[in-house]
Amino acid sequence: MAIDLLDTPLRVTWDLCSPVQPVSAADTLEIAARLVEAQLFYVTLERTPLLHPLFRDVATTLAAAGCQLLVTCCGSVAELSELKELPDHSQLLLDVGGFVTTDGVDFTALEQTCSTLCKRGVNYGLTLTPTPERLGMIGALLRFCLHRQIPRFKLPNMRINDNFSPTLRSDLLHAGDIERFRQLAVDFPDFSGELQLDVHDLFLWEILFPNGGAPRSEYGGCQAANSLAHIDCTGIVHPCLSWPQPLGSLLRDSFYAIWQDVPRQKIRDSIAVTPDGCQRCRDYSLCFGGCRGLSRLEELWQGRDLMCAGECKLSD
Amino acid sequence: MQRLKRNPDIVWRVEKQREASVLKALEAGSDPGEQGTVLLIVSGTMHQLNMIGGTIWQSVDGSRSQKQLVDLLAAEYDVDRAELETDVCLFIEDLIQRGWLIYD
Numbered sequence: 001m002a003i004d005l006l007d008t009p010l011r012v013t014w015d016l017c018s019p020v021q022p023v024s025a026a027d028t029l030e031i032a033a034r035l036v037e038a039q040l041f042y043v044t045l046e047r048t049p050l051l052h053p054l055f056r057d058v059a060t061t062l063a064a065a066g067c068q069l070l071v072t073c074c075g076s077v078a079e080l081s082e083l084k085e086l087p088d089h090s091q092l093l094l095d096v097g098g099f100v101t102t103d104g105v106d107f108t109a110l111e112q113t114c115s116t117l118c119k120r121g122v123n124y125g126l127t128l129t130p131t132p133e134r135l136g137m138i139g140a141l142l143r144f145c146l147h148r149q150i151p152r153f154k155l156p157n158m159r160i161n162d163n164f165s166p167t168l169r170s171d172l173l174h175a176g177d178i179e180r181f182r183q184l185a186v187d188f189p190d191f192s193g194e195l196q197l198d199v200h201d202l203f204l205w206e207i208l209f210p211n212g213g214a215p216r217s218e219y220g221g222c223q224a225a226n227s228l229a230h231i232d233c234t235g236i237v238h239p240c241l242s243w244p245q246p247l248g249s250l251l252r253d254s255f256y257a258i259w260q261d262v263p264r265q266k267i268r269d270s271i272a273v274t275p276d277g278c279q280r281c282r283d284y285s286l287c288f289g290g291c292r293g294l295s296r297l298e299e300l301w302q303g304r305d306l307m308c309a310g311e312c313k314l315s316d
Numbered sequence: 317m318q319r320l321k322r323n324p325d326i327v328w329r330v331e332k333q334r335e336a337s338v339l340k341a342l343e344a345g346s347d348p349g350e351q352g353t354v355l356l357i358v359s360g361t362m363h364q365l366n367m368i369g370g371t372i373w374q375s376v377d378g379s380r381s382q383k384q385l386v387d388l389l390a391a392e393y394d395v396d397r398a399e400l401e402t403d404v405c406l407f408i409e410d411l412i413q414r415g416w417l418i419y420d
Contacts, residue, residue: 005333005334005337006331006333007329007331007332007333010355010362039329041327041329041355041357041362066327067327068327068357068360196360260333
């Protein structure tokens with residue numbers, strides 16, 4: 001059963017801390033109240049949320065409303081000193097990106113931070129935004145999770161913002177990277193039943209779950225502006241972390257109102273159209289074009305997922 | 317009299333737009349299909365209940381017995397009473413086995 005035309009999203013990412021724009025306490029709490037009102041199932045707090053002065057209030061409010069709360073953390077000393085503020089039933093996501101050096105993952109430092117989290121009784125998992133450089137680290141991180149009995153490992157989608165510069169485009173995964181990853185994955189350990197692996201990108205997911213899996217059983221194409229949304233630190237709603245486009249402000253309207261409004265519907269209408277790059281593709285009914293947010297960054301792809309080689313065309 | 321209630325650990329919500337679209341289809345005499353009108357998260361996995369399942373789910377609030385639930389649905393849907401009773405019983409048994417419904 002495809003998931004479409006929801007009243008409000010099911011899962012959102014929220015940049016709680018603003019690097020430049022200070023947001024008043026009242027506004028922050030107003031955004032949290034809007035999320036509760038929208039009956040969201042999953043909220044991931046991003047951008048060093050533990051360091052936000054209202055973290056405890058926001059997290060407690062969301063958790064009390066039944067939201068499954070994920071709190072990202074880079075593992076800094078300042079963040080680790082705030083761990084006591086984590087509400088029950090929330091989960092910390094330790095960003096392995098903070099442990100990546102030019103030589104790969106600094107497993108000694110990662111091990112130390114994981115030990116600290118364990119000692120403090122924190123329910124935690126790991127997260128790593130995949131880039132071409134980082135694909136080679138995934139196998140070792142899967143083994144690390146299994147060895148340390150870390151219950152969750154997340155491979156989220158790439159964050160894109162208005163300042164996304166062309167130089168950062170080398171961080172985006174393309175079809176060639178996926179082929180390389182397919183070969184690397186041959187040596188990956190069997191993690192089934194022991195580790196919850198959350199993979200945003202369909203093309204990575206297919207390789208990591210070659211026999212399919214329940215988490216994608218209801219995949220109905222790009223979920224931007226439907227079951228997914230991203231909220232920036234000022235309360236502006238965007239279709240997804242990979243698709244910066246203002247749809248409305250939670251300081252002005254409810255999530256329900258924003259989800260019924262024209263800008264959101266336009267996004268869904270655009271996703272409903274088969275991209276030029278996917279025309280006559282025999283696999284379109286499986287991927288529905290994949291990630292439409294990132295596809296906007298490369299004109300040559302004509303709207304298809306950047307990780308798709310476009311080699312499955314039906315003959316005339 | 318044993319009354320049923322929802323497992324309080326389950327987070328759920330009603331999809332108003334879908335509910336309206338199903339009601340519209342029913343009123344027009346067409347098949348609304350199996351579109352989920354109630355969404356639930358159980359142990360991190362999302363599930364959907366169709367219109368009748370969703371109506372039962374919303375009505376199981378600890379104030380009614382199974383028979384009273386059937387009475388409620390019989391008043392709302394124009395279906396054979398015996399058939400309805402069997403279907404509701406099977407549905408509720410399934411949800412009890414899953415741990416989604418519990419006796420108060």
